[in-house]
Amino acid sequence: MKVQLVLNGKRTTVDMPPLMRLIDALRGPLGLTGTKEGCGEGECGSCTVLLDDEPVNACLVAIGQCEGRTVVTVEGLGAEDGLSPVQQCLVDHGGAQCGICSPGVLISAEALLRRTSYPTTKQIRDAISGNLCRCTGYERIVQSVAEAAKKHREVDETAWGAEEIARKGGSL
Amino acid sequence: MEGNSSFKASVGVSVSRLDGCAKVAGTAQYVADLPRREGELWGATVRSQVPRGIIKSIDFDPDFDWGDVTCVLAADVPENVVQLLEDDQPVLARDRINHLHEPIALLACAEPAKLAQAVAAVKVVVDELPPVFDPVEALTNDEIIWGEDNVQKRYSIRKGCADVEDGEAAIDAAIAECEVVVRGHYATSHQEHVYIEPQGVIAWWDDQGVHATGSMQCPYFVVKGFVRCFGLEAARIHITQSVTGGAFGGKEEYPTLLALHAALLAKKSGHPVRLIYDRTEDMEATPKRHPSATEVTTGCDRDGRLRALKLSTVFDAGAYVTLTPVVLSRGVLHAGGAYCWDDAWIEGLSVATNTPPNGAFRGFGTPQTIWAIERHLDRVARELGCDAGDLKRQNLLVPGDSTPTGQVLRSSVGSLECADQAFAASDYASKRQRGPVVEGRRARGVGCAMFLHGGGFTGSGEQRLKGKVAVDLQPGGRLLIRSASTEMGQGAETVLSQIAADAAGIALDQVSYATPCTTHVPDSGPTVASRTTMVVGAIIQEAALEVSARVGSQRKAGESWSEAADRLLAQEGVVTALRQYEPPDWVRWDEDTYKGDAYPVFAWACDVAEVEVDLDTFEVTVVNFWIAADVGKAINPVQCKGQLEGGTLQAIGWALCEQLVWDGGRLVNPRMTDYVIPTARDAPPFETILVESPYEHGPGGGAKGIGELPMDGGAPAIAAAIEHALGLSMDDLPLTPERLLERFLAETEAAQ
Numbered sequence: 042m043k044v045q046l047v048l049n050g051k052r053t054t055v056d057m058p059p060l061m062r063l064i065d066a067l068r069g070p071l072g073l074t075g076t077k078e079g080c081g082e083g084e085c086g087s088c089t090v091l092l093d094d095e096p097v098n099a100c101l102v103a104i105g106q107c108e109g110r111t112v113v114t115v116e117g118l119g120a121e122d123g124l125s126p127v128q129q130c131l132v133d134h135g136g137a138q139c140g141i142c143s144p145g146v147l148i149s150a151e152a153l154l155r156r157t158s159y160p161t162t163k164q165i166r167d168a169i170s171g172n173l174c175r176c177t178g179y180e181r182i183v184q185s186v187a188e189a190a191k192k193h194r195e196v197d198e199t200a201w202g203a204e205e206i207a208r209k210g211g212s213l
Numbered sequence: 214m215e216g217n218s219s220f221k222a223s224v225g226v227s228v229s230r231l232d233g234c235a236k237v238a239g240t241a242q243y244v245a246d247l248p249r250r251e252g253e254l255w256g257a258t259v260r261s262q263v264p265r266g267i268i269k270s271i272d273f274d275p276d277f278d279w280g281d282v283t284c285v286l287a288a289d290v291p292e293n294v295v296q297l298l299e300d301d302q303p304v305l306a307r308d309r310i311n312h313l314h315e316p317i318a319l320l321a322c323a324e325p326a327k328l329a330q331a332v333a334a335v336k337v338v339v340d341e342l343p344p345v346f347d348p349v350e351a352l353t354n355d356e357i358i359w360g361e362d363n364v365q366k367r368y369s370i371r372k373g374c375a376d377v378e379d380g381e382a383a384i385d386a387a388i389a390e391c392e393v394v395v396r397g398h399y400a401t402s403h404q405e406h407v408y409i410e411p412q413g414v415i416a417w418w419d420d421q422g423v424h425a426t427g428s429m430q431c432p433y434f435v436v437k438g439f440v441r442c443f444g445l446e447a448a449r450i451h452i453t454q455s456v457t458g459g460a461f462g463g464k465e466e467y468p469t470l471l472a473l474h475a476a477l478l479a480k481k482s483g484h485p486v487r488l489i490y491d492r493t494e495d496m497e498a499t500p501k502r503h504p505s506a507t508e509v510t511t512g513c514d515r516d517g518r519l520r521a522l523k524l525s526t527v528f529d530a531g532a533y534v535t536l537t538p539v540v541l542s543r544g545v546l547h548a549g550g551a552y553c554w555d556d557a558w559i560e561g562l563s564v565a566t567n568t569p570p571n572g573a574f575r576g577f578g579t580p581q582t583i584w585a586i587e588r589h590l591d592r593v594a595r596e597l598g599c600d601a602g603d604l605k606r607q608n609l610l611v612p613g614d615s616t617p618t619g620q621v622l623r624s625s626v627g628s629l630e631c632a633d634q635a636f637a638a639s640d641y642a643s644k645r646q647r648g649p650v651v652e653g654r655r656a657r658g659v660g661c662a663m664f665l666h667g668g669g670f671t672g673s674g675e676q677r678l679k680g681k682v683a684v685d686l687q688p689g690g691r692l693l694i695r696s697a698s699t700e701m702g703q704g705a706e707t708v709l710s711q712i713a714a715d716a717a718g719i720a721l722d723q724v725s726y727a728t729p730c731t732t733h734v735p736d737s738g739p740t741v742a743s744r745t746t747m748v749v750g751a752i753i754q755e756a757a758l759e760v761s762a763r764v765g766s767q768r769k770a771g772e773s774w775s776e777a778a779d780r781l782l783a784q785e786g787v788v789t790a791l792r793q794y795e796p797p798d799w800v801r802w803d804e805d806t807y808k809g810d811a812y813p814v815f816a817w818a819c820d821v822a823e824v825e826v827d828l829d830t831f832e833v834t835v836v837n838f839w840i841a842a843d844v845g846k847a848i849n850p851v852q853c854k855g856q857l858e859g860g861t862l863q864a865i866g867w868a869l870c871e872q873l874v875w876d877g878g879r880l881v882n883p884r885m886t887d888y889v890i891p892t893a894r895d896a897p898p899f900e901t902i903l904v905e906s907p908y909e910h911g912p913g914g915g916a917k918g919i920g921e922l923p924m925d926g927g928a929p930a931i932a933a934a935i936e937h938a939l940g941l942s943m944d945d946l947p948l949t950p951e952r953l954l955e956r957f958l959a960e961t962e963a964a965q
Contacts, residue, residue, distance in 0.1 A: 068245075068246075073239070074239070074242070074245075074246035075238070075239020075240065076239070077243070077245075077409075077410070077458070078245070079409040079410065079411070079492065079885075080492045080884070080885045081491060081492060082492075082884065082885070082886060084884070084885035084886050085409055085885055087409055114239070115237075115238070115239035116238070116239050119238055124234065124237060124238060128237040128238065129237075131233070131237050132229045132230065132233030132234060132236075132237055133229045133233075134851065135227070135230075135851040135852060135854070135855045137230065137233050137236050137237055138230075138459075138702035138703065138704070138855060138859065139236075139408070139409070139410070139457065139458045139459040139460075139701060139702025140232070140233075140235075140236025140237070140241055140456070140458065140702065141243060141408075141409045141410040141458030141459060142409050143236050143237050144237075144239050147237060162898075165893075166893040166894050166896075167893075167894065169893045170892045170893045170894040171892075172893070173407075173409060173885070173890060173892060174409070174893075175406075175407050175408060175409055175459050175461070175859070175863070175890065176459055176702045176703075176855070176859045177855055177858065177859045177862075178855070178858030178859040178860075178861060178862035178896055178899060179858075179862070179892075179893040179896040180854075180855075180858050180896070180898065180899045180901075181851070181854070181855050181858070182893070183893065
């Protein structure tokens with residue numbers, strides 16, 4: 042079955058049986074191996090991707106469910122000229138060690154930062170609680186995401202007015 | 214010397230990790246991400262379904278189409294032995310089965326779906342034998358499953374009055390004379406590594422020999438395994454580490470077996486073979502942390518001065534020896550804890566059981582014995598009516614004191630400073646004095662653990678190992694580090710590059726780290742034992758200094774570093790420095806008597822845990838955690854703290870939620886769904902304090918090994934905090950709500 046979706050901003054078609062897993066489509070015919078498989082049963086979160094802006098485990102989603110929808114993987118986070126703020130912060134603040142959980146962590150963090158520019162520590166921990174990391178103890182992932190939120194806000198403050206910022210939960 | 218004008222010191226600076234960008238961009242290639250090679254097949258393993266027995270036959274379903282399936286059996290293995298400490302483990306089971314999920318046959322096929330059917334179409338007929346699962350029972354059992362008496366290894370350490378022929382009687386007498394005698398029995402359970410990337414290897418053969426690429430800590434272990442099994446010379450064995458998604462000891466010895474399996478299938482099929490485990494197979498078949506049972510008896514003065522220690526520990530080795538003797542050795546060498554004993558008698562035994570072999574796991578035997586001694590000192594403090602933190606601090610080893618092996622500590626002993634810093638940051642003393650805080654149905658308490666961890670191989674291990682590295686000068690004055698030390702998340706690539714850059718006096722971006730491939734990098738020894746920064750880093754520093762001095766001696770006035778380097782390269786063709794590690798000349802170790810300098814130096818730490826316990830559900834929440842660790846010198850402070858925090862959370866998981874459940878030798882929960890490791894919501898906020906008491910032979914101004922240290926103290930600190938909150942003293946891991954409730958009900962009943 043031909044499934045049409047918007048993958049990392051591009052219209053894409055993949056021809057697969059509809060019950061095949063999204064992760065297999067991504068890592069196989071679509072050639073995007075940034076999304077990792079750690080358990081295959083939705084526990085570890087290494088395969089987290091955005092499906093219509095919501096973080097989901099790509100090992101639990103059938104490719105047929107993606108028809109007409111948008112999917113964002115870790116490969117879709119960075120800007121043309123380099124890493125996204127949250128990617129850069131994970132590198133700079135010790136939030137990545139072995140790196141196998143990082144793609145999933147980054148997607149969950151991205152989803153959080155799209156919802157709120159002023160996340161509390163608790164909101165950050167909740168947002169990445171579906172992404173198991175065995176290396177860091179999470180402390181530095183939490184700090185990395187908090188730093189990324191700051192970077193986002195710097196962009197926000199130049200681009201938006203006070204009203205928009207208040208809507209996102211902050212103040213000037 | 215300063216190599217060039219753009220030089221900026223990077224040691225001591227938290228530079229971003231060098232492999233970070235590829236990892237967060239999703240472009241780093243782990244083994245499962247490597248492109249498929251032409252004609253590549255998938256591999257799978259047929260495993261035993263009973264814990265012990267004799268193989269009668271291996272039957273292949275005659276109705277199945279075996280035409281495009283390659284099958285390897287024990288008879289196909291040139292020398293059927295996994296090269297490790299003993300020759301007891303076969304690559305594939307021959308006639309005997311010694312544990313569940315033991316590999317019996319290997320299959321390869323181009324179609325994964327057909328491969329799964331093929332595995333199901335192999336039937337292994339077995340005459341079952343009675344299995345042995347309990348190591349303590351195995352000591353008196355009639356069933357002999359290993360050697361003459363199921364005992365694989367025994368160690369004995371004697372100090373002071375116990376250092377006589379009948380040391381046991383002497384230590385018993387010394388303890389009996391003490392003012393306060395305390396006895397206890399402590400146990401620890403299995404732990405699974407749960408590296409998020411499962412084990413995997415791709416192997417193929419060509420004109421150059423055999424190639425294996427995969428997720429691994431120790432590429433040269435795999436070479437030794439291939440030399441032994443295939444009878445090849447090492448120059449024809451090309452083992453390459455792929456980007457490794459966590460290891461923690463779990464990818465120390467096991468990848469040798471996995472790579473042998475993949476290479477056997479590749480050889481027989483004539484195709485490259487990809488053998489990657491899924492999570493369940495990984496958890497069922499690969500090694501775990503050794504469970505332990507430890508008896509401790511101590512004597513001390515009424516004022517708390519510790520005098521005499523008698524400690525006996527039994528480690529469950531599983532079915533084969535693998536690395537168990539070395540794990541047990543490190544366990545007994547740390548069994549006295551961070552404390553000074555006048556007299557000590559320490560015995561350790563490893564015993565075989567019909568479970569998958571237990572193996573290397575961060576801490577390597579030390580978390581087991583530190584659990585026992587820390588829990589015991591908490592018990593002694595209760596007996597004395599003093600605070601455990603005061604008792605522990607009072608007895609800490611300091612320079613001039615000697616350990617149970619008689620090692621007199623020289624310098625770089627930050628034990629007291631760690632205790633003082635952790636206590637001050639956590640407000641330990643006043644929180645303990647105030648007693649548990651009960652609000653509604655929640656009780657809060659604090660507890661501490663003090664501990665040490667030796668850096669590098671034990672005793673004369675580094676002398677035997679002779680780890681080597683090379684640093685090459687490259688065009689433009691760049692340096693290339695060639696080492697077998699693997700990056701597996703711990704930051705080796707970054708930290709070793711920082712050391713080299715500063716030694717040469719060049720900018721960090723002028724240093725590269727070669728991918729560890731055994732035909733291109735020298736054998737630096739395995740990436741284990743808290744040795745990479747301290748031991749391998751020290752020789753990388755020397756090699757970089759040597760190259761730098763050669764460039765410097767050629768440098769003409771007004772010439773830049775890169776010009777001088779290029780001229781030297783043009784003259785000499787190849788400019789490289791090869792260095793081999795030599796331990797400090799004062800290190801003395803007697804392998805027979807287990808006396809002397811077990812490690813050239815120890816890292817030290819004090820943990821303080823603060824927990825809240827729900828008085829109805831007995832769920833434990835770790836609300837705060839303080840770590841003060843003497844690391845010698847932090848080459849990269851953020852990465853150093855990341856190691857300490859990550860290791861501590863593994864210890865917290867071991868203490869509170871990680872429980873492998875067994876039924877008849879079969880793991881009941883080989884999945885992340887019901888083997889639970891801590892999430893971001895379970896992890897406490899960490900406050901991590903780096904104490905720097907430099908080690909004179911450490912690189913970068915005194916770095917010590919710290920990779921394993923944080924695994925040692927987390928569990929006893931949590932247990933001490935639970936004891937403070939609830940008044941329940943738990944001697945056995947794990948401290949799950951069910952087990953806390955059980956103990957609470959037992960104590961309540963006993964009190965009535």
